[in-house]
Amino acid sequence: xxxxxxxxxxxxxxxxxxxxxxxxxGALSFMRRRFTKxxxxxxxxxxxxxxxxxxxxxxxARFGPQAIRRASAIFDNDPQYPFQRDLxxxxxxxxxxxxxxxxxxxxxxxxxxxxxxAAILASGAFLLTLGGDHFITWPLLKAHAAKxxxxxxxxxxAHQDTWFDDGKRIDHGSFVARAARDGLIHAGHSIQIGIxxxxxxxxxxxxxxxxxxxxxxxxxxxxxxxxxxxxxPAYLTFDIDCLDPAFAPGTGTPVAGGPxxxxxxxxxxxLGPLDIRGADVVEVAPAYDHADxxxxxxxxxxxxxxxxxxxxxxxx
Numbered sequence: 001x002x003x004x005x006x007x008x009x010x011x012x013x014x015x016x017x018x019x020x021x022x023x024x025x026g027a028l029s030f031m032r033r034r035f036t037k038x039x040x041x042x043x044x045x046x047x048x049x050x051x052x053x054x055x056x057x058x059x060x061a062r063f064g065p066q067a068i069r070r071a072s073a074i075f076d077n078d079p080q081y082p083f084q085r086d087l088x089x090x091x092x093x094x095x096x097x098x099x100x101x102x103x104x105x106x107x108x109x110x111x112x113x114x115x116x117x118a119a120i121l122a123s124g125a126f127l128l129t130l131g132g133d134h135f136i137t138w139p140l141l142k143a144h145a146a147k148x149x150x151x152x153x154x155x156x157x158a159h160q161d162t163w164f165d166d167g168k169r170i171d172h173g174s175f176v177a178r179a180a181r182d183g184l185i186h187a188g189h190s191i192q193i194g195i196x197x198x199x200x201x202x203x204x205x206x207x208x209x210x211x212x213x214x215x216x217x218x219x220x221x222x223x224x225x226x227x228x229x230x231x232x233p234a235y236l237t238f239d240i241d242c243l244d245p246a247f248a249p250g251t252g253t254p255v256a257g258g259p260x261x262x263x264x265x266x267x268x269x270x271l272g273p274l275d276i277r278g279a280d281v282v283e284v285a286p287a288y289d290h291a292d293x294x295x296x297x298x299x300x301x302x303x304x305x306x307x308x309x310x311x312x313x314x315x316x
Contacts, residue, residue: 015092022112029095053247054135071295117143131282138175222270
């Protein structure tokens with residue numbers, strides 16, 4: 001015990017060091033990463049956006065970042081499965097905390113998110129964002145596209161989010177159509193996986209419907225994604241309602257008939273060849289969860305996103 005410490009989020013002496021906190025105690029940052037607003041030396045930044053004023057069904061995703069951080073404590077700093085490595089041995093990761101938003105003036109929200117995301121990206125770090133409802137991906141895409149140019153969107157979701165809006169609405173169901181219309185994404189190289197609802201248009205985006213996901217293996221799904229995206233820089237967004245409600249009940253707009261967490265995690269683990277420039281996990285709403293099922297799924301998806309980054313560090 002003398003060599004161990006607790007509250008690693010504050011007491012850790014290195015951005016690349018593993019934590020030794022018990023899973024049931026200690027300060028809760030994402031995977032015990034240092035809580036700091038200092039971006040110096042960070043290779044990747046985990047950031048929360050506790051916003052759910054754009055939801056069309058059940059609210060509550062504003063509590064998603066907290067729930068995902070709590071659930072991430074289950075990762076006990078052994079080599080993380082399936083990456084067979086300490087993700088933080090070479091890759092310096094910080095938890096940047098949350099975005100401060102004015103709950104009484106939602107029209108300021110998009111610009112606030114975009115500006116803070118742009119500041120993080122200007123440091124050169126990879127940005128992994130914890131939502132929040134899916135509207136937050138709109139200002140995140142604006143910030144990423146300003147730095148990297150138009151991106152291929154890899155969207156795991158039960159919904160297309162391609163409903164028309166006037167460009168001013170705060171709506172989690174229209175951000176993809178707006179991103180395609182404004183040239184933030186390469187629609188022809190973008191893909192949506194797990195779709196189980198209909199929207200008026202597809203914006204030229206490849207759709208892999210829920211029944212197709214059911215009929216395919218994880219390897220086949222991953223191969224299709226890799227082939228469709230190619231070497232185009234990508235943004236990965238994961239709406240937790242992509243998963244069947246059996247595996248993610250704690251979300252605002254659950255849709256039956258989705259894939260298991262095991263299948264989709266297997267798909268994610270095979271996306272290493274993608275040039276992923278940014279990522280988010282959204283729509284975890286813990287008020288509807290049971291035994292942290294959804295929060296654990298969201299935390300694991302986020303961990304896989306960092307795992308894909310860690311693989312690239314080891315390959316350098």
